[in-house]
Amino acid sequence: MRDVLIAGIGSTVFGRHAGTPIEQLGVKAAEQALLDSDIERERIGALYLGNFISGPLNGKEVLAGIVADQLGLPNIPCTKVEGACASGGIAFRHAWLAVASGQCDAALVVGVETMTHARTAETTAALNCAMDNESDGPSGLTFPGLFGLAWRIHAQRYGTTRSQVSAVVRKNKSNGLRNPLAQMGADLSDEQIASSAAICDPLQLYDCCPTSDGAAAVVLVAGALRGEVRGVPVEVLASVQTRGAARIAGHPDLCSFDATVAAAQRAYAMAGISAADVDVVELHDCFSIAEIVDSEDLGLVPRGEGAIWAAEGRTAVDGEIAINPSGGLLAKGHPVGATGVGQLYEIVRQLRGDHPNQVANARIGMTHNLGGTGVACTVSLLRRGD
């Protein structure tokens, strides 16, 4: 496998883009990434597009081809990949594989989703496409239900409190205020969080990510093109994709996701580093409790201490390990197919040193994107390349 660099990034604001067709959002992010990279579009050799539910919510598929057409890309393979909420991370991994394996010298990744135009019932039904509905549908469990169970187990096993979990919410919402791309930054008190509407006990309103529209894009190039990369090059040290159980009953433990644990271990091995080397991570906090579980599964925080570390400020921008300085899904938003690519956008800006909520001296960054009931996961490791 060849060395691969990230040469360009682009992103729309995450939030409401009512009236903008989904493909136009994708094109906008891609145009930014191409401009940022200084790589001519004629040199792009593959396009991977991550999207989850444009079929049910927009009546639109073949988005990879449609976006390529509007961008004026050459006659290259254009592929939509889908793995529920991990669709963006999977798109990135495939573009990385295309360059690393020598299929092409430059590849474009786009992640995109539009959701805010749909009624809540439609959105909930579409999101539940990520469940194994034959097995788990009859239980009536939705994703808030699944993560509510995870919270209950975490609380029972480790004594995790509402206040500790609220520390994650406060951190991410506060980080979101510093990120101009974020949908819902806020300065929240413990009382505001604890008195917000019940969603699925014990999850309350501020424990849940919003419904979002948005797109992000990344241009990858072969290491041999380093001289052509404008500004600080960012190296891809590892990009790993795993799977976990689809059925909820197939998980030996609802307080840990096998797919995350395996992806992190393989990524560290591929990169030749350990969790302690990671300076900054964007991880999949679809719910507050998810950040806690994820940070433990990734080995960034000792098992059972995810909430404690957040409460002690050790996961803040100036903490031992900066978790979700973008605001994460909780505050930046979660346009599903775009999320994983948006995480890469954020980490690249951190490693370039030009993030609006900068982690000091960030040299190694990580992204973690989790799909469905942990059925699909990607972890990528990036390094500042100068």
Add this chain to the structure above:
Amino acid sequence: MRDVLIAGIGSTVFGRHAGTPIEQLGVKAAEQALLDSDIERERIGALYLGNFISGPLNGKEVLAGIVADQLGLPNIPCTKVEGACASGGIAFRHAWLAVASGQCDAALVVGVETMTHARTAETTAALNCAMDNESDGPSGLTFPGLFGLAWRIHAQRYGTTRSQVSAVVRKNKSNGLRNPLAQMGADLSDEQIASSAAICDPLQLYDCCPTSDGAAAVVLVAGALRGEVRGVPVEVLASVQTRGAARIAGHPDLCSFDATVAAAQRAYAMAGISAADVDVVELHDCFSIAEIVDSEDLGLVPRGEGAIWAAEGRTAVDGEIAINPSGGLLAKGHPVGATGVGQLYEIVRQLRGDHPNQVANARIGMTHNLGGTGVACTVSLLRRGD
């Protein structure tokens, strides 16, 4: 890139599978392919699943993970790919890439779709997800409309007649009678075809493929495992994926698809062969006129003579180039995400010499899978490996 062999194939009957969940159809085909290959499932290193519209029609996504879970595959990357009607061919190409580039020594491809349970209006709306609906939706043009235009141009330019086009229908429907997997084989007269219901002038009922459920699967292994392949090994000489215009107005000629022409040229170059070396092809005859255009685009038949060759019997099972001995989409059926993988199933059986509608001495076979308005295309070339 390493040599890759097809070690196993499986397929359900194409037709109606009312009441069978989509993932179970995929599992059934995959179980067959694994059994046929003699490769233990613990050795499968990647799964690619082709599907187009399970989201809109079934409310089910992450099918790659769900199928892997039910198969008991290890913790490997499982990816759904989508490119409208070319989804199956795209899945095959990615599994081939995974093995050819050394990511793993064995990979599984599944293509699956269920459509017959939906109402006609729902199916039509879902199929139109393959259009660029912002540009072409307002015209009201559906896929029969697009191929009706292609026919009109072919007729005007080359003098193609109803009777010549009917020769394609008669051949494929007749071939379908010899294929136990086919949904709608038939022995039709010219009168029966010419008097069938008008669908979209000049297309009539028998010019259109049926709505189908079905699944097909293929196991690929590295060439180094040739000694473990049971029976006749089949070599993958080339697998190419291209794109064409998404908007109908973006096509310089509606009587030819750029994506097909480019895919064929690249595949011949990759394999080091020419069109004249191909003994048997399964190509994308979603409509009768599509077979005529495709056979010309693939260079198998001189430009403008696709219908004449069919009428003269030169594309029959015992003709100069055997086209769609399976019955093609017209008679075998078109469960969209399964179609491209089903084509590979058919060609492998031809090259093994055990097809129920066998082409004598078939040594080199081709598959051609076309998506949307020609926005995505795959062409693969296979060779009998003994």
